[in-house]
Amino acid sequence: MVKESKLLPRPEFQRRLVWSRDDKNHFLDSVLRGYPFPEIYFADGDVNLETGEGTQLLVDGLQRVSTLIQYFDGDDNLKLTSAPTYRALNEDEKKAFLQYDVAVRDLGGISKEEIIEVFKRLNATKYSLLDIEINNAVYAGALKTFCEQIAEKDFFRAHNIFNASDYKRMGDLRYVLSLVGTMVQGYFNRDDAFENLLDRYNDEFPMHAEISGRLQNIFDFIEECGFDPKTRAWKKADLFTLLIELDQVLHIRNERLQPSKVLEELTSFYDGVDSSGVNQGSVSSIYYKAALQASNDKINRVRRGAIIGGILLELSESEIREKLRVEGLA
Structure with missing residues (x-):
């Protein structure tokens, strides 16, 4: 069914693959031993009204089906450790593999909204769905596509901003969507x-070209600064703030900044943050706490933004503290 495109193993409401190599090996070992695995779920897809031929959507079971196909096809990306390759099986073992019974529950012609709800409930345990994965199930339009393109930029990969877990659980998409939003x-x-x-912005994202250009300018500016790979500028929360505040200064306020000056000021500040504690009253201590505790809460994003923005505008420590006090951020 997959090879004939009659079963769509990755419709838009599926999340990214999250199985590890060990997960796949354990699963294949179970199949080769003839042990059962939990049922997979189908639902009706589109039907060609002229020929009567239709497709099925794989609602749950993506990783099981994908792993079975990888195994049968001899995919080089499937690193086997506890199971022989399919080609190495004898004739009887190959027959047993191909005749293995897969339990399927067909949900029939339910709506997309019902499919998503089923998917959410089925996956509410080991790999519980994140908000971004649920939204990925519902929206597949202009803004999401744009953010996926930005997340693929060499800037993020060159500086190892996202780890393997981020890529598996759409953390890269969540980060860029937060940034663009x-x-x-x-x-x-x-x-x-x-x-x-x-x-x-599901149907259209009219700011596509503008935001893309602004982001590329910021990426280029940061590259020109030449931050040390070990500085906290490359930590996700700190980089997020730096990107947003550089955009504000360069593109909203239209101020001119010197990369060498920004590098000097921020390196000195980040060094102070790393040596500060949460109980001190300095600006670096306030920033440290805002980056450490509930870093994605709005109040702490605003707090960090006010501080980094102040540094970029060459405000003094006392001026930044006064700004924090006036805005209720101290």
């Missing part, structure tokens, strides 16, 4: 604005 509407609380943003 903040550029569009200002700081917001954690992932609260995702659904609204994805819905508003």
